[in-house]
Amino acid sequence: MQLEHLPLKAAEINEKDIITGLQIINTAQKPILIHCWHGSDRTGVMTAAYRIVFENWSKEDAIKEFRRPEFGYHEKWYPNLVDLLNDLDVTKIRDELGL
Secondary structure, eight states, X not given: OOOOOOOOOTTTOOHHHHHHHXXXXXXXXXXXXXXXXXXXXXXXXXXXXXXXXXXXXOHHHHHHHHTOGXXXXXXXXXXXXXXXXXXXXXXHHXXXXXX
16 A cells, blocks of 8 residues: 555635545546544545545535445534535646546
């Protein structure tokens, strides 16, 4: 397993961070493991972005999964993450990733 470290703060994550994370995921040898301290907020937003960009999920469906209680999203602490997902420029991200 090869470790790729992407330092992120859940309260400050932005679209550029999402693009960087998705670039790492896209070029990584598979299978991959995405994880942060709790495995909920930063992991969840990156997974939701992956579903939207690579798996063609609707933003609504990806956010619905992200918010499932068993995944532990701390919405009261980081409401910005849902806004980030809603505001993703998917076409721009796909272009930057060469998709």
